Amino acid sequence: METPIIPFDQSPIQLSLNSNDLLSIPYGVMNVKKKMKKIRENSSVFTSDIFTAVVQQTFFVYTKINVTVQSQSTSNNNRKSGEKMKRAIGIGKQSFEELRKNNCFYVDKTHFIREWWESQDEITLITRPRRFGKTLNMDMLNCFFSNRYECRGDLFEGLAIWKEEKYRDLQGKYPVIYLSFADVKQENYADAVAKIKRIIANVFQQNIFLATSDKLTKMQKEQFESVNPEMDDVTAQSSLQELSQYLTQFYGRKVLILLDEFDTPMQEAYVNGYWEQFTAFIRSLFNSTFKTNPYLERAMMTGITRVSKESIFSDLNNLNVVTTTSEAYATCFGFTEREVFDALAEFGLENQKTLVKQWYDGFVFGEHRDIYNPWSITNYLKEKKVSAYWAATSSNGLVNRLIQSASPSIKEQMEELLNEQEIVVNFDEQIVFNQLDKNENAIWSLMVAAGYLRIEETEYRGMLRTPWYHLRITNLETLSMYSEMFQGWFSNSESNYNAFIKAMLRGNVKEMNAYMNEVALATFSSFDTGKHPSGKSQPERFYHGFVLGLLVELRDRYEVKSNRESGYGRYDVMLIPRETPDPAIIFEFKVFDPENEKCMEDTVQSALEQIEEKEYDAELIEKGISKNQIAHYGIAFEGKKVLIGTRE
Numbered sequence: 001m002e003t004p005i006i007p008f009d010q011s012p013i014q015l016s017l018n019s020n021d022l023l024s025i026p027y028g029v030m031n032v033k034k035k036m037k038k039i040r041e042n043s044s045v046f047t048s049d050i051f052t053a054v055v056q057q058t059f060f061v062y063t064k065i066n067v068t069v070q071s072q073s074t075s076n077n078n079r080k081s082g083e084k085m086k087r088a089i090g091i092g093k094q095s096f097e098e099l100r101k102n103n104c105f106y107v108d109k110t111h112f113i114r115e116w117w118e119s120q121d122e123i124t125l126i127t128r129p130r131r132f133g134k135t136l137n138m139d140m141l142n143c144f145f146s147n148r149y150e151c152r153g154d155l156f157e158g159l160a161i162w163k164e165e166k167y168r169d170l171q172g173k174y175p176v177i178y179l180s181f182a183d184v185k186q187e188n189y190a191d192a193v194a195k196i197k198r199i200i201a202n203v204f205q206q207n208i209f210l211a212t213s214d215k216l217t218k219m220q221k222e223q224f225e226s227v228n229p230e231m232d233d234v235t236a237q238s239s240l241q242e243l244s245q246y247l248t249q250f251y252g253r254k255v256l257i258l259l260d261e262f263d264t265p266m267q268e269a270y271v272n273g274y275w276e277q278f279t280a281f282i283r284s285l286f287n288s289t290f291k292t293n294p295y296l297e298r299a300m301m302t303g304i305t306r307v308s309k310e311s312i313f314s315d316l317n318n319l320n321v322v323t324t325t326s327e328a329y330a331t332c333f334g335f336t337e338r339e340v341f342d343a344l345a346e347f348g349l350e351n352q353k354t355l356v357k358q359w360y361d362g363f364v365f366g367e368h369r370d371i372y373n374p375w376s377i378t379n380y381l382k383e384k385k386v387s388a389y390w391a392a393t394s395s396n397g398l399v400n401r402l403i404q405s406a407s408p409s410i411k412e413q414m415e416e417l418l419n420e421q422e423i424v425v426n427f428d429e430q431i432v433f434n435q436l437d438k439n440e441n442a443i444w445s446l447m448v449a450a451g452y453l454r455i456e457e458t459e460y461r462g463m464l465r466t467p468w469y470h471l472r473i474t475n476l477e478t479l480s481m482y483s484e485m486f487q488g489w490f491s492n493s494e495s496n497y498n499a500f501i502k503a504m505l506r507g508n509v510k511e512m513n514a515y516m517n518e519v520a521l522a523t524f525s526s527f528d529t530g531k532h533p534s535g536k537s538q539p540e541r542f543y544h545g546f547v548l549g550l551l552v553e554l555r556d557r558y559e560v561k562s563n564r565e566s567g568y569g570r571y572d573v574m575l576i577p578r579e580t581p582d583p584a585i586i587f588e589f590k591v592f593d594p595e596n597e598k599c600m601e602d603t604v605q606s607a608l609e610q611i612e613e614k615e616y617d618a619e620l621i622e623k624g625i626s627k628n629q630i631a632h633y634g635i636a637f638e639g640k641k642v643l644i645g646t647r648e
Contacts, residue, residue: 087346089382096140100155105381107339107374110161112137112332113144116300117170119328121320123290123299125262127306128324128333129363129451131375131390134302135180137332138260141300145256146176174297175247177240178258179203184265189274192265193281197236198229203243210246220246237284244295254297257289263303266312270433271398283312291316305449308432323429324448325455327366334363334371347381359386362475364454373451376477391481399450400485402436402443404545410440411544415562417473418482418551422456426468444471452478483552489545493522501553504585507631513644516635519546520642539637543589547573557582563616572611576620584620584630586611592638600636604645607634612647 090104099106116124128134143149144156150172156162179199186192204227210216211224224246227239244255269278290299290313306323313319322328335343337357344350356372360380363371379389403414413423427445436442447453448471457470473479490497496518503511524542550573551560559576575585588607597603611617611632620630636643 089378091379091382094135094139096136096143097149097152097155099136105343105378107335107343108159109133109137109332110140110144110156110159112329113141113161114164114167115329115332116141117167119320121298122296122318123301123316124320124322125301125303125306126322126329126333127303127449128365129373129449130304131373131393132333132451133374134333135182135260138178138180138258138300138302141256141258142176142178144171145174146178147172147174147251148176174253174256175251176256176258177203177243177247178260180260181264182261185268186265187268187272189269189277189281192269192274192278193233193236194229196265196285197231200236200239201227201229201231204239207243207247210250213246213250215249216246233281233284237281238288240285240289241293241295244289244293248295254295256297257299259299259301261303262301263305263307266307266433267305267398270436271401275433279311283314286312287314287316290319305431305446306429308430311432324363324365325429325458327368330366330368331371333374334365335374335377336368337361337370337372340372340377343377343381347384349381349384355386356380359476360390362454362478363451364456373477388477388480391477391484396450396452396481396485399443399446399452400488402440402446403485404489405541406440406443408540408544410443411541411548412562414482414548415544415551415560417453417471418479418548418555419560420473423471424459424468425471426466444469447471452481486545486548486552490519490523490549493519496522497549498553501550504633505583507583507646509633509644509646512633513642516642516644520637521640524640539589539591543635543637550575558585572616574616574619576623577625580625580629584625585633586616586620586630587633587635589635589637592636600638600641600643601645603636603638604634604643607636608632608645608647 087103087105090099090102093099093104098104126134143152144161149155153162153168153171156171161167181196181199184192184195184199186195204224211221216224220242223242226235227243231239240257244257247255265278265282266275269275290296306321307313340356340360341350341353344352344356349356356377360372360376361370363373365371373390375393376389380386403410413425416423425441425444427441427448429445429449431442431445431449432439444453448455448469451474453471454474455469456472459468459470460466461468473482487494496515500512500515500519503515520542523545547560547562554560554575557578559578561574561576563572563574572589573585573587577584588611590603590607590610592600592603597606611634617627617630621627632647634645636645
């Protein structure tokens, strides 16, 4: 939002405010007339620098003084009378000022200000899942430290940080450069860089008063003017350091730099195939802004993933990285259980604690457990019903792609997770996007960072103390996300996939064959995108994906159990009914072997014989399921052809 500029050569300069305006403007802004009067009395020349400095420091967010009457007086009266107004639920509001000004529901996270300031870290990078309050916290930092919000202590009255005098003295004292890369989601390099240039140019426009300041040299003013959406890459890469210098010269204080969602363009660059070119641009921009910037007081960055230092933070040895496994800032993002239960009580929902916990609890930051998803909690308070609020807004395209094309071993581990089991894996929290295709375990790092899995325990093995993580699916809401993801794999043949399941439950082998061949034909290519695609790997990738689809499609009706043996070419699936009227089902998958089998019918027969020889029925019979309630199916693959047979 641009600061209004009033011609300084018009004398006298007046602010026309009526009584309603005065009631609606926060008390800090009301001091503007006094400030300007004092300046006039002590200065023979009322320069543009003086005027704009006053404007910047008193009502940056007000482009016009005719602010709509909000009942500032009413809120003051309420505070005086001790009345407690019911707070509104503002879904999607990421402006700290708007939340506070409009008495919206807000969980006090101002201890984040104190924790960050007392850390003394020069550059801090914090990773948290989407919709966990990163943007709101960054905006809160801006409102607290930026001299654009000088004398706006009203925004923090009644909050934890305002109880400490030393922090009250810090409010509104620093020039702040505040940017977000959240919307940099372009499909090619040129558009992504162009978007970042526009973001930088907009930050310069917010500080346009510098272009006419006598505290800048002629050359600096020319450099300032050269920053625009059409600037070259070199100008863009050095621009934020130069702006830091100009603000430092003007205000006499080094700057704070806040960068929200720094890694959004990184993911897009990887997914869309321009990673190397884009990281070269970003590396130069970040080194100039954070590494070699003598005008930087402190910086804060947020994102979802910990991108490798080698990728974009080369030689940035003053960077403190705080991931979901770190102890620092553990309760600053997301809601603690106490905060959630207090909110439920405030909105008359305290009898829903158990249900809310099952759906939205489960996140773990450092050693702090029972962290709730704030987006989902806020939506639940408003709608008063459980739903996959967060899952519906999650961008899981990268994770989806990596699981879909992953090896059978990765899919097997996903099966264990969906069966409410724990897996133990080793991975590096540091993401190297251009190595994701080479190191499959990186998918676990992405899923933990995104909040799709939680770390139950970390054990350190061997002399090198290598971390091994015990992982589980986070909660019911994330489970619904997996369901949607896996069902989407069959979107090209969804009707046939669903028809196959219905035919299977009816025991109609003819229909099962017809529908399964359509499903396989439509989806084989999706599962053959791994590192070593081949005719033999196609069936294996497909039936592992198929089983994951069964797990989410039938989990309410069946316990889906997988039994795997070593060696190539077989995979067993057992469907155990949760209600006895439903039939039990056993699948045996086999790939046609031309050296030992004449036709696919032989392969089917071999699969059925294996079910009998291995006595797979025994487990079901022990559960009280009779022999005639158990269906056996042999499934043979040859290329993209599928043949299903059953015992007579």
